[in-house]
Amino acid sequence: MQGRHYLVTGGSAGIGLDCVSLLVDQGARVHVVARGQSGLDEVKARFGDAVTTVAADLAETEAVDQVARHLTDHQVTALDGLVVNAAKYGFRSLSVSPTSELQAYFQVNVISTIQLINMALPRLRAGQGRSIVCVSSTLSTRPIAGTGAYAASKAALNSLVQTYALECATDQIRVNAVLPGVVDTDIHEPQTDQDPPRAEKMAALGPQHPLGRVGRVRDVSSMILFLLGEQSAWTTGSLYNVDGGISLV
Numbered sequence: 001m002q003g004r005h006y007l008v009t010g011g012s013a014g015i016g017l018d019c020v021s022l023l024v025d026q027g028a029r030v031h032v033v034a035r036g037q038s039g040l041d042e043v044k045a046r047f048g049d050a051v052t053t054v055a056a057d058l059a060e061t062e063a064v065d066q067v068a069r070h071l072t073d074h075q076v077t078a079l080d081g082l083v084v085n086a087a088k089y090g091f092r093s094l095s096v097s098p099t100s101e102l103q104a105y106f107q108v109n110v111i112s113t114i115q116l117i118n119m120a121l122p123r124l125r126a127g128q129g130r131s132i133v134c135v136s137s138t139l140s141t142r143p144i145a146g147t148g149a150y151a152a153s154k155a156a157l158n159s160l161v162q163t164y165a166l167e168c169a170t171d172q173i174r175v176n177a178v179l180p181g182v183v184d185t186d187i188h189e190p191q192t193d194q195d196p197p198r199a200e201k202m203a204a205l206g207p208q209h210p211l212g213r214v215g216r217v218r219d220v221s222s223m224i225l226f227l228l229g230e231q232s233a234w235t236t237g238s239l240y241n242v243d244g245g246i247s248l249v
């Protein structure tokens with residue numbers, strides 16, 4: 001991966017940040033997308049010239065154009081891999097979900113993914129790594145009550161990964177997804193006064209996984225790195241559970 005270029009969305013925290021770290025360790029140049037400038041500034045301070053950062057909110061329809069302009073401004077004409085990792089997550093019963101909220105889930109988790117992949121494809125054809133990895137969720141195949149919009153959007157994501165795998169195969173561009181179980185990241189910070197503290201939530205959810213614990217970011221980022229790399233050269237259209245076995249119970 002030395003000197004190769006990768007685009008990672010949601011690369012300022014959690015799973016995405018650990019991907020950036022693994023890629024930089026391999027000698028890659030990584031272009032990082034997130035909304036918050038302060039998180040991006042920390043990424044820049046930590047990784048220096050190995051990264052460029054762009055603040056863009058993938059809930060906005062013009063965000064991908066912003067990312068494209070950023071790549072052009074930095075003379076990034078070839079990409080070796082794309083990690084579509086940023087997502088909208090939350091809880092609300094489908095029966096009371098406002099239309100605007102449903103649209104926001106699908107804009108961030110589905111439509112912006114299509115926009116990102118379409119924007120990246122010419123650059124991926126010009127690169128050598130030719131791999132796209134999307135971060136889905138075990139909830140996409142095994143929803144729980146209250147996660148309907150998120151789960152449905154991630155199920156759509158799984159489907160589009162497989163369609164792109166077929167459509168991009170002639171260019172030798174591979175498209176795969178990872179489906180994490182519960183991973184201890186900021187996504188689990190309490191969203192309302194009724195939510196338990198994150199540590200308490202993680203302690204309760206760990207034993208529900210057959211392997212007896214919640215995930216660590218490295219559990220998922222190492223699978224993403226494998227799917228970006230040449231060791232997975234004959235793998236496309238695959239949906240990998242990385243979940244401590246929770247999708248089996």
Ligand SMILES: NC(=O)c1ccc[n+]([C@@H]2O[C@H](COP(=O)([O-])OP(=O)(O)OC[C@H]3O[C@@H](n4cnc5c(N)ncnc54)[C@H](OP(=O)(O)O)[C@@H]3O)[C@@H](O)[C@H]2O)c1
Binds near residue numbers: 009
């Ligand atoms: N953690 C889990 O238990 C779990 C389980 C299954 C699947 N996943 C999936 O794993 C992926 C990463 O989640 P995580 O747990 O690592 O989350 P996280 O720690 O909360 O990090 C999310 C990252 O995405 C960025 N982001 C969020 N919304 C964005 C938007 N609208 N536009 C651009 N960037 C945005 C965040 O930065 P800003 O806030 O500054 O934008 C941050 O860099 C997501 O696709 C999630 O659905 C996570």
